[in-house]
Amino acid sequence: ALLDFAVQWAPYDGGDEHILPEFGLVPTDFYHRLRCLLDAQPKIDAGTRRRLKSLCTRKLGYPTVVQQKSTSPNRGR
Template sequence: MIGPNMLYPNISESDRSMIRYLLRWAPFDGGDDEIFPTFGISPGTFYLRVGRLLQAEPDRIPHHNLAELIAYCARKARATSTGR
């Protein structure tokens, strides 16, 4: 069994939590209303931060659709910052 620290080695626990949240909710295009209560930041900031993390650490984030996740984060960051 893979432990939570082995899934994304060398990434902080808070970053791992954000990535897990993104992976859980991205397929449903949802979860925005729980970002602030869960992480204490706006959805726009969340998507900017996670998108940058995915771009900066592509070899450390094992996901077959990494480019799609990065594009999703960029789209959601724009949409949540403009209120759409």
């Protein structure tokens, strides 16, 4: 039910105002559980998993991970 709700409401920024009445959870707990569910469900397609994980990351206030090439100023000395 968590996953179905998240897929339905993700295009509308998650539907936070509906989470407590629907699941009895505050949004923070909902997004933590959703992240765990996404990691545990191998049958979720990659695009949906990526979109929902991104939503969870944003809602939980985690910093976005950006991978950059290492550019050390001392490189090649």
